[in-house]
Amino acid sequence: MPSRSESDPYKEGGGPAVANDLSPEIRDEAPKFQARHVLMRRLADVVCLPESRINAFERAVTADLLVEMLREAEVEDRARVARRLAILAEVPNSLVRLLIVDDIDVARPLIETCDALNDGDLFFAARHGKTAHxxxxxxxxxxxxxxSDTLINSESLSVVEVLLRNAKTTLSQTAIETIVAMSQNEPSLVPLIMKRPELRPSSAYILFWWAETDIRRQILSRFGVNREIMQDMAGDVFAMAAEEKWQDATSRKALQFIERRQRNREALKKSPYKSxxxxxxxxxxxxxxRKMAEEISYLSGIKPxxxxxxxxxRGGEGLAVLCKATGLSKRALRALWKALRRPMKGPDGTTHPHLAEVLITYDVLGVDRAQTVLRYWNWSLSSALTHVMLRALSSGEEVELEGLSVPQRAAMLAFAQDLKS
Structure with a gap:
């Protein structure tokens, strides 16, 4: 009969049965607690068993035990377990939460290749992980x-840039608006935002104010939509509103956005100028x-x-929009440029490059599309800007953008930019 020391694999110090389960690397290292390494490997084996061999409850309990052991394990051991879990169709939540925010070399296989992760797991990693995660x-x-929203809320420029380049992800409108706001101070984001299919006119019209010339032209070309359908559908509503003497402010503002005529005839009647x-x-x-600027604004059908x-x-493309929308000629645009004391000629005597770019923008714009952009600006930069918001802007107070309407957010961002410049 063999002695107990020859047959008992659980004797103190570990017997042959335990030692033989160790990998060559572990045997060479001769760790102090060989049983711990073997047990972690065995528990990982159990967790990775197919559904035909183990039910969900058994897997969960085993995972909980493995979690406690992994907390004290070396990085190499945790990475080994993470690699095995990454190929599973179902990964116990307790293991995911531990390993997905672990050292980046441990978390990498889970984040990059594990299809079993759900939004809750990824949200946890975005919320509690480091920049590398x-x-x-x-x-x-x-x-x-x-x-994506959680990643953007970290306000890490490098993270947002990677996210914008990722064509396989989905960005909410809130995310786009947040990134647009970030782009005021981070110009590198602007061309990346322009490539996103989620970008809508409301955000693009805000982005315009701090974008460079080529991006501005893209915005006006891509988002300068016409209003023909709205005009056709609301054709009879103008008469209804007139009968009510335009007393409803809400419908009045909406109809002012839709109507075809841009110049203000009533303002012309009161003006000292004939046109x-x-x-x-x-x-x-x-x-x-200032008085002339206000008069020009009123005659153009916009607020001062x-x-x-x-x-x-600063770029001047906004002047091109104003002139095209109001039916002004390029000659009038040049006169407006001169009135603002902007350079007309370059050193070589030709048209100044800035003015030349603005004239090109004028040429590529259609009247109706220019009117859409101008009226959106007027709606968001004036009608939506309350005295409370103006006071907050002038005093430097912070305003929570999420609580504002779309035009109010546009106004806050646009005028806040003026205060910074």
């Missing part, structure tokens, strides 16, 4: 909008004053706050 998550295919062109010609001769934003526009 978020960068890896941002590159993952088929990322849902809830995970919008005459007002601009006078400004070109005498120089633009919108007009001021356009006249201050």
């Amino acid at each position: 978020r960068l890896m998550l941002a590159a993952r295919k088929n990322l849902s909008s809830i995970v 919008l062109e005459a007002a601009i010609a006078d400004a070109a001769t005498l120089g633009m004053t 706050s919108t007009g001021a934003k356009l006249l201050r526009d």
Whole structure:
């Protein structure tokens, strides 16, 4: 009969049965607790068994025990387990939560290749992981909008750039608006935002104010939609509103956006100028004053706050939109440029490059599309900007954008940019 020391695999110090289960590397290292390594491997084996061999409850309990052992394990051991889990169709949640925010070499196989992870697992990694984890998550295919939103809220430029380049992920409108706001201080985001299919006119019109010339032209070309369908559908509503004497402010603002006529005939009746062109010609001769700017705004059918934003526009493309929308000629655009004391000629005597770019923008714009952009700006930059928001802007107070309407967010971002410049 063999002695107990020869047959008992659980004797103190470990017997032949345990030692033979160790890999050559582990045997060479001669760890202090060989049983721990063997047990972790065995528990990982159990967790990885197919559904035909183990039910969900047995897998979960085994996983909980393995979690406790992995907390004290070496990085190599945790990485080995993570690699095995990454190919499973079902991964116990307790193991995922431990390993997915572990050292990046441990988390990598789960984040990059594990199809069994659900949105809750990925959300956990985005929320509790480090920048390295978020960068890896941002590159993952088929990322849902809830995970993308969490990654964007980290406000990490590198993470957002990877996310924008990932064509296999979905971005919510909230995410797009957040990134647009970020792009005010991070110009590298602007061309990446322009490539996203989720970008809508409301966000593009905001992006315009701090974009470069080529991007501005793309915005006006791509998002300068016409209003023919709205005009046809609302044709009889104008008469209804007139009968009600335009007392409903909500419908009045909407109809002002839809109507075909841009110039304000009522303002012309009260104006000392016989036309919008005459007002601009006078400004070109005498120089633009605040009173003249307000008069030009009223005659153009926009509020003075919108007009001021356009006249201050550093690039000048906003002036091209104003002139095309109101039916002004390129000659009038040049006069407006002169009124603002902007350079007309370059060093070689030809048209100044900035003015030349603005004239090109004028040429590529259609009247109706220019009117759509101008009226959206007027709607968002004036009608939506309340006295409370103006006071907050002037005093430097922070305003929670999520609580604002789309035009209010546009106004806050656009005018906040003026205060920074």
